[in-house]
Each structure stands twice: as C-alpha cells, then as structure tokens.
Amino acid sequence: MLEHGGNLRDAAKRFGREDWVDLSTGINPHWYPAPVVANNAWHRLPEPDPALTAAAQAFYGAPQMLPVAGTQAAIQALPRLRTPSRVAVSAPSYAEHAHHWAGHGHAMTLTPYADLAAAVAHHDVVVVVNPNNPTGDVVPAAQLLQWAGDLAARGGWLVVDEAFGDTAAGNSVAAHTAQPGLIVLRSVGKFFGLAGIRLGFVAAHAGLLRDLADLLGPWTISGPAQQIAVAALSDQAWQAATRKQLHASGERLRALLAAHGIQSCGTPLFQWWAEPQPEAFWQHMAERGIWVRLFTQAARGIRLGLPPDEAGWQRLQAALTEWSKQ
DSSP states (O other): OOOOSOOHHHHHHHHOOOOOEEOSSOOOSSOOOOOOOOGGGGTSOOOOOHHHHHHHHHHHTOSOEEEESSHHHHHHHGGGGSSSOEEEEEESSOHHHHHHHHTTTOEEEEEEGGGHHHHHTTOSEEEEESSOTTTOOOOOHHHHHHHHHHHHTTTOEEEEEOTTGGGOGGGOOGGGTTSTTEEEEEESSSSSOOGGGOOEEEEOOHHHHHHHHHHHOSOOSOHHHHHHHHHHHHOHHHHHHHHHHHHHHHHHHHHHHHHTTOOOEEETTEEEEOOSSHHHHHHHHHTTTEEOEEEOSSSOEEEEEOOSSHHHHHHHHHHHHHHHTO
16 A cells, blocks of 8 residues: 555654644645534435535536545546556656556556656556646646547547646636546545545546446445535635635745745645655654655655644744754
C-alpha cells in the first residue's frame, strides 16, 4: 500500500506526541457542516439516489456522472476496463494512478508534464492530474480537449483527475464528457473537506459509466454519505464563501513561505516546493508537532496544506522562522 498524508496515528507513534497541526493533506480544514441525516439512512440498503447524481451534475457541470466510493475506487477500477494498453501517467502526480495502471497488465510510463503532448501520439491512455497533486501544475482545458479528441479517434482515453479542481472550476473539462474517450474524476473530499464520507464522481459517456457501475457492484455509497453530499453540492452560498476563504488562505500560505525564503507553487488548498533537504525539513517540522507531506522519489520536496486555525498559523510561522535561521 502506498504512503499518503493524513496518517496522524503513525506520526503520534513515531514522535510520541498528540498535539499535531496536520498539514499533510490538501483537504479543506473547514469542512462542510454535515446536516443531521434521516434515521432510515442508517437502516435501508443505500440504493442510488437520483437527487445525488442530479446535484453532482449541476455542481460539476457534467452531462452524466456516476457516484463512487471516493475517486480512489475509480482509480483502482478503470485499468480493469481496458485490454492491455500503452499508458502515460503524468509525473510527478498522485501515485495511485501509476500504481494501478502498472498493476493490471498495462505498459505504463511516467511522463513529465512538459512531455505529455508528445505522449498522446504514442499511447492509448493518458492520465493527467489537473490541477496537479503535489505541484499545482495546470494544463489548459483547450489543450486537454485536443488530446482527448486525438486519443478517442483511435479508441483511446484521456483520464483527467480534477480532485483539486473545485477552486478553479473554469478549467474543468467535465462538461465535455459525453464524448467517448474523455473521463473526469471529481471528489468531495478536498474542497468540501468531507474525505471521511468516501465519495467521488466519474464523468464519462454513458457506456463507460455502465461498465464501471457493473464492475463496482451495488451499494457503493452509504445512505448517510448520499444525504450529506446532496446538501453540500446544493449549498451555493457555502460554496461561494468557501472559495473566497480558500483563495485568501492559499495566498497567505504562499506569502508566509516566501517570507522565509521558500518559493512555492500550488493551489488554494496546498503549496509545494522542491526542498533541497526534504527529509531534514520534515523532521524539523515533526519535532515541533507539525505534520507535513514528504516526497522523496519522483518529486523530492514538501507539500503543505492549510492550518486549521490561527494557533496553527502561528505554530507554522514559528517553526519556519527556526528553520530559516539554521
């Protein structure tokens, strides 16, 4: 199993403390206030609720969507829907994509973002995380649609993981997924801060969604999760206020890092940089109760999410000050 952020039990066990500021994920620390769900949500088998699909299609602007148990479920399943193919996965990016395409008989290559355009001509499937996790790199929507058309013309796929796309909805290609060969993944875990309900969506043409639903089987989304997500996806006032707040917090984080000599890039939900001493920085922060995401392979660097409160911001600033004085 690959390593991910959010593993606070591991942090507590390793460093012997419980007072963590968890910056190891890009999840909104101010999650959507989940409503009380109907009592029968805990009792009934969770048959698919059309209201959930309708709310998702309206929020993401997609013509057709399939709810899944987090985008992770789709990432694991999609490689099983194709015969062995030549697959290019953007790198560095969310490691689960490459892991599962390589594990199901496909010829998988890790492809730097600068080389993705050339890779389209020589692969059957191209996977792009957009905006990218962890670097925040963005491929313009017009470019993605051109690649999708080129791949679809020979039976290929363009898979676009937009899990962090809710703060920059203008660059989404979800609206174009009625065409064959374009598959978009979306998540309520990041922007809405609801990672615990394990819910995401796949936008694609109807035939692929039917095949994916058959593969995943029945009752994939719990009843409580469905009810909570309908409320979150429909709450336009909360969404607008949250986008404004996240953009301000993201800029505050970027400026704080810059004030300590760190030139970072990212999204409103996280910042990343190629740290020359990533292990030492990670150790320094952990010893001060700040859990950050360490990258040591395809991208040697550090990713920081947003502190949850003013006390967390102050602890981060103090730790950065100590680091910059070393």
